[in-house]
Amino acid sequence: MIITKKSCVRCGYCCTQYFTAIVVIPELGPRKDNIRSINMLEERCPHLEGDRPGEYSCRIHHYEWFRDTPCGQYNSDGCGLGEYIISNSKKDD
Numbered sequence: 001m002i003i004t005k006k007s008c009v010r011c012g013y014c015c016t017q018y019f020t021a022i023v024v025i026p027e028l029g030p031r032k033d034n035i036r037s038i039n040m041l042e043e044r045c046p047h048l049e050g051d052r053p054g055e056y057s058c059r060i061h062h063y064e065w066f067r068d069t070p071c072g073q074y075n076s077d078g079c080g081l082g083e084y085i086i087s088n089s090k091k092d093d
Ligand code: SF4
Pocket: 014, 015, 022, 023, 045, 046, 047, 048, 049, 057, 058, 059, 060, 061, 071
């Protein structure tokens, strides 16, 4: 299978399997005392909604500063990994 760069299809993989930095209180934005690291393998991101590949979403995605966060940078170009994960999760349904 060829995995090409496409927009996010909400598979949830990078929000449930990665280690990254997140903004804690969205209203305060990305300032030093409002950022923490999170290992999604050990805890769920507090901004994540949904429970099924293809149905995940991020509660803070609409903030203007989001595109400059690690999550925003990762999502900005999209990815083909999600398509692969979703097509495989459908086989399990
Ligand atoms: S902040 Fe949003 S994009 Fe980043 S891990 Fe949490 S739910 Fe996913």
